[in-house]
Amino acid sequence: MWTDILYGFTVATTPENLAYCFIGVLLGTLVGVLPGIGPAGAMALLLPVSFKITPVGTFIMLSGIYYGSMYGGSTTSILVSIPGEPASVMTCVDGYQMALKGRAGPALGIAAFGSFIAGTISVVGLMVLATPLAKAALKFGPPEFFCLVLMGLTLVTYLSQKSAEKALMSALLGMLLSWVGLDLINGQSRFTFGNMELNDGIGVIPLVMGLFGISEVLLELEKDERIDVIKTKIANLLPSRDDWRQSTGPIVRGSVLGFLLGIIPGGGGIIANFMAYVMEKRISRHPETFGTGEIAGVAGPEAANNAAAGGAFIPLLSLGIPMNATVALLFAALLIHGVRPGPLLIEERGDIFWGIIASMYIGNVMLLVLNLPLIGLWVKVLKVPYRIVFPMILLFCLIGSYAINLSVLDLELMLGFGVLGYLMRKFDFDTAPLVLAFLLGPMMEVAMRQSLLLSQGSFTVFIARPIAATCLGIAALLLGLNLLPVIRQRRDRLATVEVK
Amino acid sequence: MKAWLKSTGAEFWSSLVLLLLSVAVINEAFNLELGTPRNPGSGFMISGAAAALGLFALRQFIASLFLPAHVKASSGDPIHWGRIVCVILAVLAYILLLEPVGFLLCTFFLLAFLFQVLEPGHWVVRTMGAAFTSAVAYVIFAKALRLSLPRGLIGLF
Numbered sequence: 001m002w003t004d005i006l007y008g009f010t011v012a013t014t015p016e017n018l019a020y021c022f023i024g025v026l027l028g029t030l031v032g033v034l035p036g037i038g039p040a041g042a043m044a045l046l047l048p049v050s051f052k053i054t055p056v057g058t059f060i061m062l063s064g065i066y067y068g069s070m071y072g073g074s075t076t077s078i079l080v081s082i083p084g085e086p087a088s089v090m091t092c093v094d095g096y097q098m099a100l101k102g103r104a105g106p107a108l109g110i111a112a113f114g115s116f117i118a119g120t121i122s123v124v125g126l127m128v129l130a131t132p133l134a135k136a137a138l139k140f141g142p143p144e145f146f147c148l149v150l151m152g153l154t155l156v157t158y159l160s161q162k163s164a165e166k167a168l169m170s171a172l173l174g175m176l177l178s179w180v181g182l183d184l185i186n187g188q189s190r191f192t193f194g195n196m197e198l199n200d201g202i203g204v205i206p207l208v209m210g211l212f213g214i215s216e217v218l219l220e221l222e223k224d225e226r227i228d229v230i231k232t233k234i235a236n237l238l239p240s241r242d243d244w245r246q247s248t249g250p251i252v253r254g255s256v257l258g259f260l261l262g263i264i265p266g267g268g269g270i271i272a273n274f275m276a277y278v279m280e281k282r283i284s285r286h287p288e289t290f291g292t293g294e295i296a297g298v299a300g301p302e303a304a305n306n307a308a309a310g311g312a313f314i315p316l317l318s319l320g321i322p323m324n325a326t327v328a329l330l331f332a333a334l335l336i337h338g339v340r341p342g343p344l345l346i347e348e349r350g351d352i353f354w355g356i357i358a359s360m361y362i363g364n365v366m367l368l369v370l371n372l373p374l375i376g377l378w379v380k381v382l383k384v385p386y387r388i389v390f391p392m393i394l395l396f397c398l399i400g401s402y403a404i405n406l407s408v409l410d411l412e413l414m415l416g417f418g419v420l421g422y423l424m425r426k427f428d429f430d431t432a433p434l435v436l437a438f439l440l441g442p443m444m445e446v447a448m449r450q451s452l453l454l455s456q457g458s459f460t461v462f463i464a465r466p467i468a469a470t471c472l473g474i475a476a477l478l479l480g481l482n483l484l485p486v487i488r489q490r491r492d493r494l495a496t497v498e499v500k
Numbered sequence: 501m502k503a504w505l506k507s508t509g510a511e512f513w514s515s516l517v518l519l520l521l522s523v524a525v526i527n528e529a530f531n532l533e534l535g536t537p538r539n540p541g542s543g544f545m546i547s548g549a550a551a552a553l554g555l556f557a558l559r560q561f562i563a564s565l566f567l568p569a570h571v572k573a574s575s576g577d578p579i580h581w582g583r584i585v586c587v588i589l590a591v592l593a594y595i596l597l598l599e600p601v602g603f604l605l606c607t608f609f610l611l612a613f614l615f616q617v618l619e620p621g622h623w624v625v626r627t628m629g630a631a632f633t634s635a636v637a638y639v640i641f642a643k644a645l646r647l648s649l650p651r652g653l654i655g656l657f
Binding site for chain 1: 510511513514518521525528532533536537538539540541542543544545546549550552553556557559560580583584587588591592594595596598599607610611614615617618619633637641645647648649
């Protein structure tokens, strides 16, 4: 392993890849600071640009955006009480209170240091776990892959922030959209309506740009909100000894919890941020102090969301299955470059795998350096009026979608998905399951049909094999839990959390 | 009719649309080859997924008919529908005119319009801003990144 990680550093420390890493973490922090565009939207905007760079560089840059946004999100949470990213929601609670008490500096400082430590821990975890998991996954056949994907999608819908039933419908819609075009097995045209351009299917870039970029802009245009940055001197960014004493435990606990939550489907930063806060409050000797400016309420959640970002890479790189929408874009980026993430990635493209791991170490250091001294700059960025930001986002989306195939159809699809994404959010449908199902739909269909061909039409193939049966059992259990009215109502009630 | 429309809610319309969509997809899937479990065809998974979607949508549709009226009513901050519709139409016009008119002109007009959407005013400054941004976008994307953007009327490319 040590030779592999050293090889990774030789890949990641080329001037070109260092530059991509820097661009990625800088953009990620910027995106994290700015409410209204998330890492998924930023990654979607950069997907077309990635055609011009190498797969390693693309992945390094986009990964940097992903975990960089977790750093940036805490800045707006603490200074404005608006989470820059959903994964920083709980940081608002105590972070903003600390800022009101004149302790914005220590809050921002401990968020940055906690994120750095958690990011480093999660990269070590990724390094240790990914290889054995990939080796185990080599034993998977079509039935295992089908059931694993089914379980993943079911878990994503179960953990959806909104209605689980609507999340299931969203996933089913995503699957149907993924099957537009030529059948991968027999070449028959499906839902192309005679349009030759649709034979290749619906492009992932127009879909994600529409769902994440355009729809987000339309949602923001509804409101008249103004961002009022707290007027306080931001000093003492380096936490004191007392701050460290109070924060070390939460950071370590948040890192472990976040890492584990990042691995599971639908997990990721949002749930990690929330669960870490709940955990710290529960085990604290003075839970009544949470909500009044308790530093553990910042350190734990911020560590958790960064660790979750690292954990999410494990199923992507080892199994080739993205477990949340943002990581799905990394999956899409690799597919665009003809690289298939999965169990064979480590063997066939060790430069990508170990290069990414090494770049995550480097990226975490860059983020620590960027976030603390440049706090003043990020505060100024927050004040850029949205009437200037949103036209730029729209323009990027339009150019990005057009540039792929020079096709007006892609632009029309993007606008259509933008309106669809907007309507989905208005009607309380989660868009993440749609994207995940869209990306996994073709793999799922091929796996299902191959399984049935192998078993000569017998569905027992999914039960006879232990891994497939286990995944199927979990999926069935989650589906049952989703659909049982009593449990669904209680889960939906628990899912309604208001940040005051 | 107006009262009935007002009394129906988001659940009603979303589930109805999804139900109709699933029926249409199932119909289309039967035109494709469904195959058999021994040899699944192109429509096999599609019909299954569409049927599942249809069942969920039907359940929601029926449930929406029995929702109390106060649950159906919308609440919250006022929504600037006019802005949203204007932006969608502007982007649609951009898309339709991009190839015949050209990237530079279309981008200029689009940005000049969008800069006015949130807070109308300062026409001169914002129009100059739109011109500057269009030019910079052209330099970055067409020249530096060498993307083939449409020439259109001006023929500057």
